[in-house]
Amino acid sequence: MAFYAFQGFIITLLVLLLTLHILVKSRRSKSSSFPVDWPILGMLPSLVGNLHNLQEYVTDVLATSSSSLLAHGPLASGMRLFVTCDPENIRHIFTTNHANYPKGEDFGEIFDIMQGSLFTVDGESCRRQRGRMKSILSNPRMISLMSSCSLEKVAKGLVPFLTRMATTRTAFDLQDLIARFAFDFTVMPIFSVDPGLLSSEMPPMDAAEAMDMVMAVGLLRQVMPASCWKLMRWLNTGPEKKLAAGHSTLYRFVMEMMEKRKAKNLDKEQDTVDVVSSYIHDPEFNDDLLRATLILYMVAGRDTIGSSLPWFFYNLAKNSHVVSAIRKELTPVVLSRKHAATTSNDTNTIVVFEPEDLKALVYLQAALLESLRLYPPGPIVRKTVLKDDVMPSGHEVRSGDTVLISPYALGRMESVWGKDWRDYRPERWLSDNGLKLRYVPSHKFLAFNSGPRMCIGKDIAIMQMKIAAAAIVWNFDMEVLGKQTIEPKLSCLLQMKNGLMVTVNKREEIIQV
Template structure:
């Protein structure tokens, strides 16, 4: 009797093995069938390499909301939507009925009890704490100077070096190195120096890539299947465990070092989020010792590192991929930089006020994020029964998925030119930024869980983008394939291989 609960999963495993053995005979198809026992999973597996495009097709042909039927007894049935009104309902109007939920927390166990996985009081506490710190002028100045310093001492020397040699370089790799250094400085006050001419191998940075692939895999297979792999330490779960260990060793070492600094060198402390969080705890004695525990600090740091490294680097990669394919857009950004950021032929200091004048660049960034949102898919769970604005009935504990990637490709939301890269759609007749509701442009999420780092993301992207566009020409390598990677973050599968040359010699 002890093995009876696993019986459906055994049937699924046998059936899936059969499907994979026959896979070479299949051609990709966009039809989806609700099979006995395995449900619609074979259709997803057939299209896993282009799963976001597949979701987009399904949603377009089902009025913007689609009910996925998973294998029997596995609890993977999911209501998938790209309907803005449904998303507004889920993320704002009926927010309390759609928390992350325990299932989400199990999938993203590597993030611990951080802000991205927590709910209720724990989430509110962490959000309030981080919101206070991020709004502090001391933090804004620290962040701005840190990004500009990394541009001057890291990014420019590398781009000068590769341009002088005329060699190919993976711009995605450069951006990931930049943002990892930057976020480590911001959060932990530690610069791992990933961004250098030597292009050193950095295990804790690469660990993120492996974690992201494995975490997305968990979304598409039955829970007991990946938990069995985890128990046996095989397949993607073995890779996840190894990457998790590498990441934890790095974060815990940084925490230990910072604790020593807090104890021994209070008068010499430099600002960073880790220090600010601990000092905030000491000053206000908020919630006892919660922020003093290593687990809290580890979870907070891991969540912030994941957000700061991958979302910004992915956003920059797709932006430059699009600019390389749209030289007229790049030319307009160049004219804007020349008009607002030059004084008698010399570059002005890139502060927040000056960057706010780059309206067309802002529009280009928004347009890139619309088409290629760094987090292409989000998941929640219902608490009670509900009816969505689309009319779909939701039962308790229903998996709710919304596709950010698909939303950018819906004519019903953006018009017939939805697939075109047009920064102009973000600019008003008076030359200002057009406001678009967050449940329509959802790259930074919507409602109470709207991304706290939205403003600093734009600052960082504008500093990096304006520096590169003004000083260098970026050409993608001919015939280089540009495809999304299978990951919870929308990286490019093969990177962004480019050649770089100086604009002014």
């Protein structure tokens, strides 16, 4: 056993050294968007050489490969990848033949901190856990709790902070602010405890940063041979060392939240409404599975909104006519004053919108969906092939192959979205009269997954984004600072690599109510 372990170590080390050698040579030559299938190493060097710009690279490759590509890893790894953003392939994988494309056992290893939870399982366990989660998230009391937590964080955290920044004309990182906001209102309904990241003290975001590390290393684990990242984990080096520290931070955070919840004696109250209450007395959920499930709720609830809203405001900053259109749609709501909650902390009235105010606002939702098209929170989705199959595109996949689907590339395909795919145009989501949202099938828009694993919290997430977006757009003018590079971070979560520095002003010509 020791001999084979050492042999695996030597092979992996040689692959890494050979990859590094080829990368050095290839960077001296003219680069090409199409990956080179190197002898022995396959397409791994091309992939590693473009990790700094992975999403755009994959998009370019798929655009020149009729939206699908078979790729090979190093010879010794047996790694075969099928990469696609073809809508017909996506429908086949996610819906028509979804049973043949599970996440697979490797997925649980890649995201081991959530292993055993709904995020990593297939089959009967998936159906059972999904049914439980759907029951929790469809409970009217839970929906009400989540919306009230979002509203509270907007009114008492987000808006006051932006008001201070407007008064002092101080530049700040919008992505950092939204991350704090999303983390707080996600965790509150889980534990009935406010983490307080959006408080005036702006404490360190250790747990949120640990979640970011999980998603960043998760991407690296998906695109490299398992032997490589397992070697780094064994040596406790590189990103694997940081991930281990991140795991410890998240475990500690969950324990602290449970202790704070316990201190409030919530377990003794039979009528408590929070996520923990729905699992804590279930014998199926031992300590490890309960912890993995709670971390899943944190990741799923925070990541969609925390990554999407910064890109949304980035798009608005470049398209002032969209801002005007959203404000025009909000004006009747403000004038009605029927449900608008107002405060008068200064000379200008701040308006915070209730979920019911925003339910019928189709242009605001279209603007959010259009941003999600270009910048989906999960830019890559991984599946495993159970049995040999033929894709609608004609590509043959074999049992054990890895399938990578790119929602990021899907939103940038001219064949799907037309010649104006580069344009941020909310109108593409509206009916001809602009009064209704146009139906777009999920296999053409994967921001919320598709098929039997469609995102259960989709409607809740859209509601929460609307609450924050409406309050900010109505009350403030925002400007993105120049001379900053805006590009995606290398992660399973589509964050901005360098954040988003902005300034805000209180609106001068705001309607007084």
